[in-house]
Amino acid sequence: MPVAPHDRRQTPLRVGGLIHKESLHGLIVRHAFGKVYPNLNAKPSMYDAIVLGLGGMGSAAVMHLADRGKRVLGLEQFTLAHDRGSSHGNTRMIRQAYYEDPAYVPLVLRAYELWMELENNAEEQLLMRTGGLMVGRMESELVQGSLRSAREHNLKHELLEANEIVRRFPATAPRQNDVAVFEEPAGILFPEACIRAHVQRAQSKGAELRFQTEAKSWEATPIGVAVTTADGERFEAEQLVICAGAWLANVASDLNLPLRVERNVMHWFQPRVHPDVFGPPKLPVYIVDHNQKFMLYGFPSLGGTGLKAAFHHSEIYTTPQELDRTVSENEVEAVRQTLADWMPAAAGKHVASVACMYTLTPDLHFLIGRHPHEANVWLAGGFSGHGFKFCSVVGEIIADLIIEGVSFHDIRLFDPARFVDHWT
Numbered sequence: 001m002p003v004a005p006h007d008r009r010q011t012p013l014r015v016g017g018l019i020h021k022e023s024l025h026g027l028i029v030r031h032a033f034g035k036v037y038p039n040l041n042a043k044p045s046m047y048d049a050i051v052l053g054l055g056g057m058g059s060a061a062v063m064h065l066a067d068r069g070k071r072v073l074g075l076e077q078f079t080l081a082h083d084r085g086s087s088h089g090n091t092r093m094i095r096q097a098y099y100e101d102p103a104y105v106p107l108v109l110r111a112y113e114l115w116m117e118l119e120n121n122a123e124e125q126l127l128m129r130t131g132g133l134m135v136g137r138m139e140s141e142l143v144q145g146s147l148r149s150a151r152e153h154n155l156k157h158e159l160l161e162a163n164e165i166v167r168r169f170p171a172t173a174p175r176q177n178d179v180a181v182f183e184e185p186a187g188i189l190f191p192e193a194c195i196r197a198h199v200q201r202a203q204s205k206g207a208e209l210r211f212q213t214e215a216k217s218w219e220a221t222p223i224g225v226a227v228t229t230a231d232g233e234r235f236e237a238e239q240l241v242i243c244a245g246a247w248l249a250n251v252a253s254d255l256n257l258p259l260r261v262e263r264n265v266m267h268w269f270q271p272r273v274h275p276d277v278f279g280p281p282k283l284p285v286y287i288v289d290h291n292q293k294f295m296l297y298g299f300p301s302l303g304g305t306g307l308k309a310a311f312h313h314s315e316i317y318t319t320p321q322e323l324d325r326t327v328s329e330n331e332v333e334a335v336r337q338t339l340a341d342w343m344p345a346a347a348g349k350h351v352a353s354v355a356c357m358y359t360l361t362p363d364l365h366f367l368i369g370r371h372p373h374e375a376n377v378w379l380a381g382g383f384s385g386h387g388f389k390f391c392s393v394v395g396e397i398i399a400d401l402i403i404e405g406v407s408f409h410d411i412r413l414f415d416p417a418r419f420v421d422h423w424t
């Protein structure tokens, strides 16, 4: 139910339908439309900010907040760099000529800078440049969208015809009418290493991070927010950032956010010929739109694990609690056949398959901004299956929002207010 402008309510509940009417320090908490009425007798918060969820986005957020001198607490229900959410599976693609919308280009350029800066101080490699191919017919959304972004933002790129694609990347078998946008800076992020690097740097700057600590509920207080864990511990802070990935709809259940969790499976195959022709620079990262139901994307061979390939989207909707992690033979075969059509010798013995979750917004653009009813609560979610490359810059955006109240990045595309009709 939308809050009327003059509706002052007692602060409610949050996660999982729990209702918390008890007020902090025995005080009645009142707020209306983004305004919190502080009680001057209240105790000061222990933290400047609590970050709920330490996956891709949350780990970046704690780092940027700690880097900017904030007292930050991070809470994560699972272990560091776990495989239960959306940020596992060894590799994520990063690319600049963004077919989805040119508005992402300035953000991804800043993300590159931040990844490189992070890598300079990290113990592991985070980013590998392999080049990237966006393959399809000239009129396909993938090719047209990539060209549009490249041209609008003056990005270095090449438009390759089919014979040139196969000449440069001999493992591929493009169709006669295929073209490809090739961009040199595209490549691979190693997501688990990225999360570890953000977490290590956050901790080195004084962030307090608790793993295997599930946040069970949160509520507004006279001076900010309080989060209660499943073990009954209660933490207070001036602000809260919810980076709960596929769990966002539960954690902000009062908002009735129009999010869908989609099951997506990553597959690994052993190539049928010597893997060298499948390694960078002979094979870059790629997305292929052959007008099949879902686009195929994949990575070059990086050694022992084989070639990773997957469909982008599945239209299989689930919840984090009900995610089916068992992968069927049919699913493997569907990807193998599409991969074989693009790279005949790639689709050898099946090595492994792992399920993962996309959190989709209706327009597939991110959701980043202030909670509509709580001035001190921020949401960062709905990354719609293409968010990992942006984690570094999303961390910076969150720190801007918490510290300045606005970001110097243009994030209008991600405004939660576009879902206002869905809010209860």
Ligand SMILES: Cc1cc2nc3c(=O)[nH]c(=O)nc-3n(C[C@H](O)[C@H](O)[C@H](O)COP(=O)(O)OP(=O)(O)OC[C@H]3O[C@@H](n4cnc5c(N)ncnc54)[C@H](O)[C@@H]3O)c2cc1C
Residues within 6 Å of the ligand: 015, 052, 053, 054, 055, 056, 057, 058, 075, 076, 077, 078, 084, 085, 086, 087, 089, 091, 092, 093, 094, 213, 214, 215, 216, 243, 244, 245, 246, 247, 248, 251, 264, 265, 266, 310, 356, 357, 358, 380, 381, 382, 383, 384, 385, 386, 387, 388, 389, 390
């Ligand atoms: C198969 C697959 C392939 C992808 N490929 C790409 C790609 O190539 N390039 C790209 O840019 N993006 C890609 N993405 C998308 C990208 O990985 C996601 O957008 C990104 O990882 C989302 O990060 P997140 O922080 O929102 O979610 P997560 O990393 O899942 O983090 C959310 C965290 O919140 C924690 N949490 C939730 N509720 C609670 C609670 N109550 N208490 C404590 N902790 C809680 C969870 O345990 C989790 O750790 C892919 C995604 C998938 C699934």
